Amino acid sequence: MRNFLFILFIFFNISSYSQDAVSILKKSEEKIRGVKSSYVEMAITIVRPKWKKEMTMKGWSVGEDYFSSVVMTPVKEKGTVFLKRENEVWNYIPSIERTIKLPPSMMMQNWMGTDFTNDDLVQRSSISDDYTNTIIGEENIEGYDCWIIQLIPNEDAPVVWGKLIMWIDKKHYMQLKTQFFDEYEDLVSVMTSNKVKDFGDKKLPAVIEYVPLDKEGNKTIIERLKWDFDIDISQRYFLPSYMKNLR
């Protein structure tokens, strides 16, 4: 009987833990995207062994499914728009006045020359639905107490990763670090966040560093310069036909 109670206790403990993990992730996702919408101005630095490139962009998002961004600098690429509508990615290039819907074959290519793929842009959304999440530990990162959460993709989930491990701080639900593993359980890339700042009434890390481990010396740094949440954004911003007017 005591054994049974003990097993029952463990079982409940685990299930309550995993219940927690889902809500933690949901909260933290909501924090980044806002309940309804978000507007961000960011500087992206692409670091390569021999050179660096800097760009600035503006981005709008509504929920998980709609996101559009427009390049402000460098001048030569100004007005280049990327639009994500549900599972589609659209690209507008002002110098040739063309709108391109990216075919599936281009989804694994780099997004704007960064270390992210176009696929990351589409896939990053459904973290709480497509993965089975468990809390596997706790750790302190730069003064923030964090949960360590392991995310294993569900069998039918359209996900390229084999496993993700995330560090989310207990107080502000910031995603401070993410490790990406491939299907052979090898660590492929690491994303770290730092420089926590106040954006409106929220505390969020301003800088994200994404490091692919298989390419030495490669790195992408995203710095949020401005970040507003739950503002009104016109639906037009997410129409392919409106892309050439974004600025």
Added chain:
Amino acid sequence: MILKIALRNIYRNKKRSLITISSIFAALLLIVLMRALQFGFYDRLIETVVESYAGYVEIHADGFWDNQSLDNSMVVDQNLMDDLKSVEGVDNVVQRLQTFSLISMGDKTKGGVINGINIKEEQKITDWNKKMVSGSFDLGENEVIIGKGIAKYFDVVKNDTLILYGQGYRGMMAAGKFPIKGIIDLKNPDLNKLGVFMNMETARSYVSSDEISTHIIIDKKQYYDEEKIANDLSQLLSDDFEVMTWKQTLPEIEQTITADSAGGLIMAFILYVIVVFGMFGTVLMMTEERKYEFGVLISIGMSRVRLFGIILVETIILSMIGVVIAILITYPISYYYYLNPINMADLMGDGADNMIEEMGFSPIAPMSISWDIPLSHALVIFIFSLIISIYPAIKIMKLDPVKSMKA
């Protein structure tokens, strides 16, 4: 004295001499014409591909050849260009910026090679003006010249606009609209199908960089060896550069030539076997026929060495006559077909034109008028005739005058 007797001997049996001469002549004629056609084809191939555009020697930034990305490009200053020009055997030096892009118009898209060139300098290497199909090669800013294959694919003419879209320098995007200034036929099917040419400045602004180039093309002076030039150049340059000859950059041409030439050599070898045995047959016959004569000559006191000398001179004279006639007849034929090249496509019938171009060759095949071919083959025949005359020599040395006169 020996010469006089030898000439008389040749003259005495005209039929025998004629058979020997004509067998040498016929074999040499075939060999020389075949080789002239082959070498003419190779020269043409090298000329269309190497000389007219690719260049005998290329210089890139180290590592460019294995990873042809703009990130492996180089910055070339005037000092370096002057240094390169000062190397012995170097005629012209040009810079190019080459990158791959998508070419698009309407619903069609295809891959292409964008070439940023300095057209005034390029003109020193090949005459672009003569190769224009339409339009002019006087490129302005943001204008392009395209190969005739591209023009055909998109069905475009002068002043139409193409869209180019690709990867620029250091993560920049390369995209732009370019009106067509002219259409060119570079006599090289690959270049015609892929080549888009623009000003160096236009190409650099397309890929978003002010100063980079990917290739330095070295045009050599005639009769200089490209391997030696390549060697001298790599001694001059630092490790940041790689020097390659066309044999490395276009190995398929080198291989085609080697394979085809080997086939030609086998044919030549078969013809040689025939002619050598023909010559040997006549010499054998002659020796047997003249045994009685040799016996008389030796018994009246002629030295065997002298007698052999006569036979040797006879053989040499006979083969020389055959060789000279063959050269005298083949040279004008080669020269005629050098000026009026054979169009292989006409010989092979309908559709062959496309097929040959598909393989990357031009169907026009002139003959080579190089003196190397007839002279080297004449020399081979000459050496063979010397070797053959060993047989009568042995016979003469062993000859028993009494026995030979009895028979």
